[in-house]
Amino acid sequence: MPTPKTIDDIYDDYKMRRSGLLLALIDDAREFYDACDPKRENLCLYGHPDGNWSVDLPVEEVPPELPEPVLGINFARDGMDRKDWLALCAVHSDAWLYSLAFFYAARFDADGRAELFSLLNQHPTVYEVRLGFIDLVLPFWFGFAELFSLLNQHPTVYEVVTGRVARNKMYKRKVPKQQTAAAQAAIANQAAALAAYEAPDSFVRPGYQAADQPLPTGRLLTVEDVTPALQGRQAELFWPDDGKWYLIQFMSIHLDSRKADVQYATGEVELLDLDEPGHLRRMHSCGRLGAAPALRTARISSSPHRLALARVVAAAAQAGGGGGTAARPKLLWLSTSSQDALTAGLEAGVNTVVFNESQTALAQEWQQLGRFEALTRTADGRLLGADGKQVGRVRLLASPEDLRAAEREAAVVQGVVVMDASDWQIIPAENLVAAYQANPGATLLAAAPDCAAGRVMLEALEAGTDGVLLQTDSPAEVRALAQYVHQRQQAGGAKQRYEAARVTAVRPVGMGDRACVDLCSLLAMGEGMLVGSFARALFLVHSECAESRYIASRPFRVNAGPVHAYLQLPGGRTGYLSELRSGAEVMVADAQGATRTALVGRVKIESRPLVLVEAELPDGEPCSVLLQNAETVRLVGPAPGTSSSASSSSSRGGKDGQAAGGARHTGVAIDESITER
16 A cells, blocks of 8 residues: 555545544454453554554564554553553554654644644544543544644654754744634533543442342343443342352443443443343342432353353243243251261251351361351341351241231341241241242241251242251251252252254264263263253253263263353253353253253363264254264163264254243343344
8 A cells, every 4th residue: 555645645544544443442342352362472453544453463574664553452451450451552542643644744844744733633532532531523632732733843853863954943833723612612521521531430439349149129131121221220240250249330332242331330341241141130120329220130251351150040040841930959057066967967068057156166166077157146146157247147036026027028138037936836937938039139048946847948838948047956857858958959950841853964074172071960871961052952962871882881971062052051041061160050851851950070171073963853943963973972862761872873852842932042041033053
């Protein structure tokens, strides 16, 4: 491309390069952010004369033919707040644009430079536009023009070195023209906007601490809620890695890319992917400063940054083909003065033990027996953690008046509430279970003296309390209730509905990264995990419990498929195989549709040859799944006790009946038309 030489040519070059930089730092900010990998060498951001941008290494020629952008922008990316890093890139981009323009204008005199500057200064800087406090067509910054008029009194170094101008010569200062009323008003607005931007944000709260529980009021956030009206409204994000709810505010909504810029109350800024499962979660019924209702959202991350963990299990997700509410795992807490009862509880999986204030020394002594969370019950009923912070409270119920008071506060109470009716002959479990069902921010436990009473609490109104605080010194009672809770959890999964799919083709497709999932449970014949390339059809992939000619039985293992594949999770949700981590929960299903929950022990991701299994459902709809090309990888067939290797040509798959409607949004089945190929 020819070097621009005239004022108009340089101006046109500036406009196009500036457009490319704005595209990178605003419209393509996420793509630009990902391109600046700190693990790469020194990178520069280039704006090109065709209006595009690129992130690349600097030119090898030294010295370069043209001024180069600032070097190494990628190294600062992860060490700064995202918003501040983008703003810094914008400042350096402006400096580069002006240096390039006046490099081309090196042979211009003071009048020529002034004329070029007047054209360039019609446009806000990239930095101004990136911060969003200036429109794209506002009059020029008068302060910038004032600065240039001072600098332009002096000859350039080039002019002096080449002998064009004497070293001590001074040009006549060209004072900027008198501002119009409109220009003065625009400048005042710009200055006020800049001051507001740089002023402390009232939303950002020094010393902000995330909450253990979300606010009590709200409703599920739907796809229809994702509109520009979200801008300026508040939400909560749940991070399972630390089990906390973080307050955020929507700064801007990008409907085309289905993303949103959000700011945390800690001051951090992040680009949130609204299409990732788990992001759309809950809407509050209350507002902020009289504004529109605030929102709550949930999200899990899978990268070391914070962006992608495993999928969250919604407390009220749709489960089973016919809907309903997915049950949360029941909690079993223990309060005892018997070391034998404590040992029985630890062996049975109890990890929370409640002590009275007088048992502080005992709690410290018993910590040597095993790892558990010790809570202290104060005289006024508060439950305190090891750090002294309150995590819940005990609600004594001894009369109908106590019950009515507990029912009234059920809608607003937060955290753990232990209902203790030990001194009341009437068991009010059903009343409180009904009252607390509408409050997802509270966890209702019931105090019980033995296994029988605990079962009554866990079965009240079928859903039961969220857990039981077992108050006993009997190891047998501890084991009995723990066994019941475990069996209930194993058998409490939603029933799956299958459709037999006729396999139409099985063909090798090359190498890919395959995820092999080793569970903390043994799987029986006919059990496996529901996996698929598309949300409309998930195949039942058999565990490796069957004997093989090549390797021994591995009844804890499911060779699930490539990292991109969906898998069914508890609570009616889906996740990606790439996001599974040790300790995550997955759903195990058998050929009859019975399901249970299992813990992930480890996930091995390795490069392996893959086959594409293509099938056709009874209604003629095509579906497919990618699996490892191995004899040990098998799909469960429709006939009882049948399974076929993925490497054979007669494999069969099961279709997940919960995907009726053919679509999922954020991992939840919805009634929408989506095309997947």
